[in-house]
Each structure stands twice: as structure tokens, then as C-alpha cells.
Amino acid sequence: MGRQLLINDLDKEGIATLPGYKAHGGYVALEKALKMKPEEVVSEVQKSGLRGRGGAGFPTGMKWSFIAKPPGVPRYLVCNADESEPGTFKDRYLMQRKPHVLIEGMIISSFALGANVSYIYIRGEMMYQFHILEKAIQEAYDAGYLGKNILGTGYDLDLYVHCGAGAYICGEETGLIESLEGKRGNPRIKPPFPAVKGVWQCPTVVNNVETLAAVVPIINMTGDEYAKIGIGKSTGTKLISASGHINKPGVYEIELGVPVEEFLYSDQYCGGIRNGKKLKAVVAGGSSVPILPGEKLLKTPKGEPRLMSYESLSEGGFGEGTMLGSGGFIVMDEDTSVVKNLWNFTRFYHHESCGQCSPCREGTGWMEKILHKFLDGHATMADIDLLWDIQSKIDGRTICPLGDAASWPVASAIRHFRSEFEEYVKNGENMRDIQHYYRVNNLQPA
């Protein structure tokens, strides 16, 4: 098993509390960072090559260096803990088991950015984790890691946890900012970007939980050392939430660059497909990324084994590749219906669309209804093309990436599994899933 930097000591006693965390090397990085200059911390993160763990994979150091610094205007750091992507559950796990690593990472990052107020925007459904964080923050205040004059350095920081109301769209950074300000969580039109005008029109950086937590090992081991882990531009470790038809579902921390085959079949990680079945398809990075058939996931178009890294997974573009995304690794065995799975994803995007711009508002609902027609056995061949046409009219035409995220799964499912859609059309009524029918119509089976 490769190196673990974030979840290595979860089995230690009391790691969720401040004394337990400190006993295992906690808040050492903070003391080290506060002795450095803010620019040095930023340059360490730049050297580490850390990329955003929330899905887009944007270099974190670069994001921090973009923040506008007009004199007299406060700057803010916001932690995006609105993890709601189907298939992704790593941030929740980390916050629940080791809240102090996030808090420590946030203090270091706020110090690097020069923010005196920071927020953790947590999803409404994660009430349990919300209370854990509140308690941990109180502990940090009592120990002098938060508040006025942290560790006698003269740096002040207030950290607040803000609870959202449970909307996927508030995980988009500008939607999150609107929601944090107390408004309806509609994403803003960019430009201006949050780095220029974010929370209350002040420069803001929004980072994922795992990104901010990763700052702690970076400071501990220096950026250069961190950059040695991983492969190419994908440096460091990444939390992967593995789910679906595998023997050992759960959250795994991998060094980026582990071969997909090893991750899927080795006993250290997923442990192979459940019940000795064959692999059919994998959604490699949360529901928003393109679905890939098993053979295309294990081998790149060039015939090389595919690795768990940002570059390798996206090799072959959208036609033959996928994305690492937020690390929600959903595995489907040979018995799974891709059409039904797609209906479920599309239903999610229909439900979560904010309704601001028309292609996403109307298109997601339309796609869901057409997919429902497939499952109901009334679809025609023309519906496959119609579905393709609708997704192409949503992709890239919306304000925020939710429209893209809704269209990519549809596009990739049709691209790779068209025969399965045709099967639903030909076999019609025989393919109808009675359980599904009962569920969507709120009926009880007789």
C-alpha cells in the first residue's frame, strides 16, 4: 500500500479530539507555517503541485496567487464542504473522523491568503459532521489556535461553520457564495471570478475540504517532498470513495498514479468485483464524469494500462477517456443496466438544477422523462438520437458546470452503450422493470 497522509492514523484513539490529534503530530504544521511568511506558504503549495480535489483539478497554488489584494478590503477563505456528488463521500468521512486536520489546514491557508475570517460551508444533510466540526472549532479556540493573536504571532482568525440547506448547486463556488450570503443559491455569471469579487464582493478563495486538509502534510514535509509522491502533474495522495459492486467499498487514500487495475482488483483496495462477476462499466470520478466500459477504463487508447491520475484517466478525450473528478469510483458489474443507472443520474440533475438558465432547467427534466420512457418500454429508436441532441444543446451552454455535468453522463452512455438503449427499444414491454414502475408512481406492489 502506498503512502497515506490524511487517513493514516484514523485508528488512533481520540484522533477526532484535540488532545488525540496533537498526540499524533497535529498542529505541528501550523506552528511551522506561522513562523514562515504568507508568501512562503503559498510558494510551498505551488511547489507541491497540489491540484483541487473537488473535481476540476485546478492547481491550488495558482488559484491562491490569483486572489486580488486591494488595500483595505478583507479577503476570505471558504471551505467547500457541500459534498453532494452521487458516488463521492470522502469529505464527510474526513470531517467526521479527523476534523482537526481540516481546521489546521484552514488556519494555514487563511494565513497564507491573509484572511481574517474563514467559513466552512457544510451541506445541510451533514448535521452530524456539523456538530463534530463545531465542537472541534471550540476546542481550537480554547487552545489558542483560533481567535485573536494565534500562538502569539499577532495573526487573528475567526472560523465559522455555515450550514447549507442541502442543495447540490451550492457546491458550485459562486452558488455557494450566494448561499453563504443568505441568498438563493444561484450561481453567478463569471467574470468577475470569486478571486476578485466573492463573498460580499470581496476577494475570496473557495477550496474543497480535501484540498485544504492536504495543505497540512505539504507544510509538514515541504512542497518539494510532496511533489515527489504521485506521477507527473498529478502529485500527492487522493481520497477515493469506492462504491458499487466491489468486495470492499469504502474510502481509500491512494498515491496518484496507481494503476486502475491494481486499484480495482488488489486486496489492499477494492478487492475485485463482488460475487466473481465481470466488470461492465465504471464511473471513475463521481456521477458527473463520463461513464466508461471496463476494457476502456483499464487500458488507454494507446494500449497502455490506465493509471489513477488526472492525466491518464482523461487520456483519449471525452470519446475514449473520462476524468478523475472528485474521486467517486462507482463500479458496475455485468448485471447492471446502464440505462437505468443513467435515468437515476439524470433524475438527480433534474432535481438539483437551480432553474436559472433555460437549457439546464428544461433540458434535464426532458432527458429524465425520455429515459423514463425507455424504462417503461415505450421508447423508439428516434428517442436515442433525440437524447443525444438534447444533451449536446445543454453541454457548454449554461452559466455553471451543472449543465455540463448533466449532459456528459448521457453522452457517454449513448456513445459506449448504444446497443443497450436499442435493446430497451426492441424488447419494449419485456424490459419494463415493475419495481421501477411502482417506485416512480408511488404505488404499492399487489
Next chain:
Amino acid sequence: MPKVTIDGISIEVPEGTSILNAARMIGGEIVPPAMCYYTKLETSGGYCRTCMVKVVKGSEKDPRPMPKLVASCRQPVMDGMEVQNITSPEVVEARAGVVEFLLMNHPLDCPICDQAGECNLQDLGYEHGKDGTRYEFQRREFEKKDIGDKIQLHMTRCILCYRCVKVADQLCPSRVHGVMNRGDVSEISTYIEKAIDNEMSGNMIDVCPVGALTDKTFRFKSRVWFTKPVEAHRNCTKCSGNVRLWFKGEDVLRVTGRKDQWGEVKEFICNECRYDKKNVSDWVIEQPTHVDRHSVISQNHYENLKQMKLDTQRLKAKLPEKKTNGNTK
């Protein structure tokens, strides 16, 4: 001043101008349609996606094209920017797609809608849409609601352009009017069904691009193309008092703000002028309103009427005697 080229036509515009406004300065066919953008309302625009254009050259400094189509109403121009609107098949196709999305859940009850004839969505559908729809499912429906005693909200027709929300935010002091729910069931509503009680609230009717917000003092009185618009003014303490009166015969059927060639109100008017002053004696009449010949309202006017008579005569002459008997007396 930055110089921008739209569909091969160059123009120099002030710093910070949006692509849409630059196109409007050029005028003509190349102006992208806009359903949600409103010059007088801050932060409006960007929602409907009908004004999308393709930027093939970002600027003189950074000549890379923009990867996606951009909403021209919110994208400021850069020096040396090159934009394609009607010359790009991708834009035309995307716009047709947006029109389809907008009409998908629209009831198409134009025959009984007060907005018909001056509806932006009708124009958009004719100019940029395709015939027919591929949508075969039930359209969404809402109950009709009253917002105050003078405005009726017919949410089923709404395309969620957010213009009325911006009016309520920016012209009215307290914020009671907004959007509820999300996705394709989101609806315009007021806070706990509260009536909007404000001097300027009537402007919501003017900014609504479809028939979702209608003037209850005018509902079902007449089709708009049977009324004649004239410009008029009065001394009003609350607003500028510059309005447009819509006559049928000698009666003033409704009062609205004056709209410019892009269908945007020039000056917002107060509710007293709009609802309570419906006598000719209240107003000083200036001149008949110039009506654009393409507008449906022009059907009730000069040349087109003559042309229609000529057409009918020609048609009569062509048709066999028997068939015309029943139709034309």
C-alpha cells in the same frame, strides 16, 4: 476605445460595453435576441441564453477563441475581439435549441393571451425557432395568482427571465417578490402570498417578455393590434409622466411606459399614471407612436392595410368563382 468586429462589421465602443450593446450600436440583423437582459436593470441578463454568440478571437492581446459560446449580454468587449453571431451555424443551431427549451413548457395559449402581438417570445419563436416541437410530455402548470389588486401572475407562461425580480429588488424598497423552488418547478412568487404594494410595481408588467404578468385593468379588453398607441405626458409628481396611451376608438384602454426599438422601457412610470388615469383629459397628447412595420401591431395601420387589400383582391381574382362565395361577401 476597444474595437470589436461582429459578423464582419467593426465598431469602436466605450470600455466595458457588452457584446450585445455593441451589436445594438451597429443595429440590423446581427443583433442577438435578448429575453432576460434589460439595460435599465442592473445584474439582469445571462439566464435565457438566447443571446449566445461565438467569440472566435478573444482580443488583440490574447487572440485565442473562447472555448464555449458566451452570453453576449454579460460579456464585455475587448480590444480586437471578433464575434460571430448569425454567420456561425453553431450559434444559429444553439439558439434554435434554446428556443425549443423555452417553448417546451410554455402553454402556447397565444389566442387568449393578452401579450400576443407584443410578445418577445412569439417574435423569438418566429425568427429563431424551428417548426414544431419534439416534446411530447405534459407541460407544467401553475395556478393563476394575484400579485396585488392590479397585477395578475400567470406562472404557466413564465420563462423565468428574472426581470420582474430585478424590478422588485431595484425599484421597490422592500424585497417581497422573488423565485421559489428550483429547477423546472421554480416559480415567481411573493413572500407568503403578500401583495406587492408599491408605487412602481406596475413596471413588472412592462418588463415581462411574455404574458406572465398582466395588467388587470386591461385583461381581455382588446387584442393589442386593435389598439393604437400614442405618446402622451402629464405632470406627475412620482414619475416622469411620459407614457404611451393605447386607444381603441376614443377610449384609453391602457397606459404603459414608452418602449424603445429593443422593447425596453425608456422611463419607468408610476402606478397612478398606469392604472388610474384612463381619461383622455388627463393627458397631453404629443404624437402617434411610430410603429415598426414588422410588428403585429402595424397590421392595424396604413401601408400594410393597403397591401392587404391589394393582396385580397389579387387572391380573389385568382381563385375560382365558386370557392370565394362562402368566404368573402
